[in-house]
Amino acid sequence: MKISIITPVYNAVNTLEKTIQSVIEQKLRSQLEYIIIDGGSTDGSIGIVERYLDKIDVFISEKDQGIYDAMNKGICRATGDVIGIINADDWYNDGALGIVEKTFIAEPDISIIYSPINHYINGVYISTFIPGKLDNLIFKFTLHHPSCFVKKSVYERLGLFNISYSMSGDYDFIFRAYTSGEKFHLVDTPLASYSLNGMTGQLKNKLTMIQESSWVASAFVKQSSTNLALKHRLFYLNWLLRELITFPIKYLDPFIIIKIKAVLRRRLGKLSTDQFGSW
Numbered sequence: 001m002k003i004s005i006i007t008p009v010y011n012a013v014n015t016l017e018k019t020i021q022s023v024i025e026q027k028l029r030s031q032l033e034y035i036i037i038d039g040g041s042t043d044g045s046i047g048i049v050e051r052y053l054d055k056i057d058v059f060i061s062e063k064d065q066g067i068y069d070a071m072n073k074g075i076c077r078a079t080g081d082v083i084g085i086i087n088a089d090d091w092y093n094d095g096a097l098g099i100v101e102k103t104f105i106a107e108p109d110i111s112i113i114y115s116p117i118n119h120y121i122n123g124v125y126i127s128t129f130i131p132g133k134l135d136n137l138i139f140k141f142t143l144h145h146p147s148c149f150v151k152k153s154v155y156e157r158l159g160l161f162n163i164s165y166s167m168s169g170d171y172d173f174i175f176r177a178y179t180s181g182e183k184f185h186l187v188d189t190p191l192a193s194y195s196l197n198g199m200t201g202q203l204k205n206k207l208t209m210i211q212e213s214s215w216v217a218s219a220f221v222k223q224s225s226t227n228l229a230l231k232h233r234l235f236y237l238n239w240l241l242r243e244l245i246t247f248p249i250k251y252l253d254p255f256i257i258i259k260i261k262a263v264l265r266r267r268l269g270k271l272s273t274d275q276f277g278s279w
């Protein structure tokens with residue numbers, strides 16, 4: 001087995017080295033291929049990559065059409081049986097690729113592995129995202145892409161990321177994989193982590209994500225049934241209203257909802273929203 005890891009980069013000088021180290025320090029028996037696709041960074045990121053060129057199989061630095069375009073470039077150049085994508089402000093946990101390797105070898109019919117993912121602020125652990133039900137992908141992205149490992153054959157069957165999305169191309173791809181019957185497998189151990197630093201709570205970005213997410217399954221639900229299409233519209237209307245109502249609070253503390261839900265879970269157990277993924 002050969003595992004290809006892709007890191008898309010653009011001006012990530014403060015976090016990129018940790019990402020690279022988390023990849024090259026993984027221990028596994030399979031061959032590891034590491035691909036870094038830079039979008040023309042100007043902040044010193046390229047200098048960091050150059051320190052590790054002996055550990056990097058493919059390095060490209062050129063302007064692109066966004067993060068999903070960079071991912072696509074990496075996938076096209078990947079020669080591994082399995083592909084993982086880890087962004088330049090995320091990192092793999094110790095032993096992650098060993099778990100991926102063992103799981104795919106033990107169950108060769110699996111198409112996609114995914115897992116919980118740890119979140120940090122200023123280097124301090126804050127929460128673990130637990131994936132929601134795959135059935136609810138019709139309504140929302142219920143898992144996190146940094147924890148996903150996909151067989152290259154899936155990309156060959158379904159195509160690459162849709163670069164018309166700025167924030168929801170990974171959701172679109174995973175939804176296509178799910179509705180096409182690809183076999184998913186949940187690993188209980190968090191395989192990846194990422195930093196929540198830099199999340200500004202900007203309403204514009206949140207509204208863009210909601211809008212793009214609503215597009216992902218819109219054609220599917222319309223073809224399924226009138227009832228499902230109505231539920232889908234109501235789901236997004238409720239999500240939009242919640243964001244507008246809570247935005248003033250989130251502007252002051254972008255993580256307040258995560259903190260409140262953590263307290264409620266300790267007192268009440270699982271929440272109804274956890275079916276879509278719990279922070």
